[in-house]
């Protein structure tokens with residue numbers, strides 16, 4: 076691939092991807108979680124992947140993160156195979172999970188520094204970067220607090236700071252706010268989307284909530300089960316309230332099937 080191709084290539088490409096679990100000989104047989112799915116996600120897009128429980132969102136997520144391989148078809152991230160070139164992606168993908176996954180024996184700032192330690196960033200620089208990101212996430216003054224002393228929302232802020240601090244180009248988020256109350260979640264979604272746009276990141280945000288997809292996405296990809304695209308909707312600022320309501324109804328109908 077030439078550098079020109081690379082510049083215009085999508086950040087994430089699913090090309091006729093299927094993922095099956097099990098085997099024909101196993102008692103439970105073969106289960107198809109992703110079915111002949113093609114999807115391109117451009118650099119700088121913030122895409123909400125929306126679907127019901129069990130529709131294959133996490134399976135897609137794992138293939139993007141290089142944690143599993145398609146059974147058929149190709150997944151490319153930045154033009155590379157994330158499963159086969161796992162090392163190449165060191166520091167290029169950051170993940171925010173539903174559970175904050177902070178280390179309880181490390182302070183907030185030490186948790187943010189963790190990703191930077193793995194990238195061998197020198198101590199003074201990583202402290203500085205971690206401090207800046209905690210401050211951007213509204214946690215100035217809480218650097219030395221341990222996770223148990225922070226609220227659920229604050230802990231998730233630390234894990235977002237940790238993801239941004241690594242300067243990864245791609246952020247993968249697996250329902251990071253679903254365990255929080257709606258008011259806290261809404262505030263965090265807005266801040267997260269702003270930071271993604273301000274810092275020119277590409278982000279894939281998994282959710283099963285229509286409201287969350289509307290709050291987050293420049294683009295909402297609705298999945299049916301097994302994972303296949305039901306709708307792929309661009310959500311620019313030009314989409315007026317009436318149109319938004321129509322889109323919401325269409326998605327609701329699609330998810331209730």
Ligand SMILES: Nc1ncnc2c1ncn2[C@@H]1O[C@H](COP(=O)(O)OP(=O)(O)OP(=O)(O)O)[C@@H](O)[C@H]1O
Nearest residue numbers: 096097106108127128129130131132133134135283
């Ligand atoms: N390792 C596995 N072995 C067998 N089946 C699996 C495996 N991983 C996932 N599945 C099945 O694939 C389907 C899709 O699972 P997946 O976790 O991707 O869905 P999801 O949309 O992320 O669901 P949720 O919203 O509940 O997290 C489910 O029916 C699940 O049971």
